Amino acid sequence: MSMLYVLIPLAVVLLAFAVWALVWAIRTGQFDDLESHGWSVVLDDDQKPPGDPDEEHEDSAEDHSKKEP
Numbered sequence: 001m002s003m004l005y006v007l008i009p010l011a012v013v014l015l016a017f018a019v020w021a022l023v024w025a026i027r028t029g030q031f032d033d034l035e036s037h038g039w040s041v042v043l044d045d046d047q048k049p050p051g052d053p054d055e056e057h058e059d060s061a062e063d064h065s066k067k068e069p
Contacts, residue, residue, distance in 0.1 A: 025031065
């Protein structure tokens with residue numbers, strides 16, 4: 001029974017640390033871009049990772065307008 005007096009406060013401290021770490025990660029933007037770092041391994045250096053389809057359409061339209069004389 002006396003061990004519970006140690007384990008319960010220890011569990012509360014660990015829970016508080018986990019909540020603090022989650023809040024810190026969210027505030028510093030650790031979850032903002034989850035896709036591009038994974039794609040950077042697969043793609044060549046000159047390729048951009050796939051993003052929003054609307055952005056890709058705009059980029060390709062700009063590329064075509066630059067290529068035409």
